[in-house]
Amino acid sequence: MEYMAEPVKRLQLRDLARQLREILGIANLLYFPVIPFLEQVMPLLFEGFFYEVVAKDEFPSNKHADTDVANRCIRIREDIYHRAADGHGRDRMTVMHEIAHYILLVVCGVKFDRVFGGEPVEVYKDPEWQAKALAGEIMCPANLIGKLSINQIAQECGVSLLAARYNLSKCERGSAY
DSSP, X not given: OEEEEOOOOHHHHHHHHHHXXXXXXXXXXXXXXXXXXXXXXXHHHSTTOEXXXXXXXXXXXXXXXXXXXXXXXXXXXXXXXHHHHTTOHHHHHHHHHHHHHHIIIIISOOOEEEEOSSOOOOGGGOHHHHHHHHHHHHHSOHHHHTTSOHHHXXXXXXXXXXXXXXXXXXXXXXXXX
């Protein structure tokens, strides 16, 4: 079973990320403070929001976090949370991915439905792609990373090399996906 969301293109997500960074007063900073944003800013910005750090055994081994739209909650596996707080890029991106789900589905009200029958979902209608793209645009702003190397992006933005490479490849203005 898959889900399909209302269509959202990368340039729309890029603009949303830019607006968020401007509101926070960090439009020109490379490093996005993921954990302080989760802990301190989100509860102030989004009424009813909360997050939980849960024991590792509460999730299957391949699940690191989730977003409960109905209850306005992000749950993060404790080892992922602590590594994100320590600055590990992959785990910071995992937390930002859940924040992106929350922003898109709860704050922006992007609607999504279950899709039955095995029909492929277009990428810009895939809620997982949308969250990945928004998280990448927030953490690796296209207007700031275009002239940096992959290593510089990973270091300065606090993301993995894989995330740095992916987001640099998407930073051309015309990239729809």
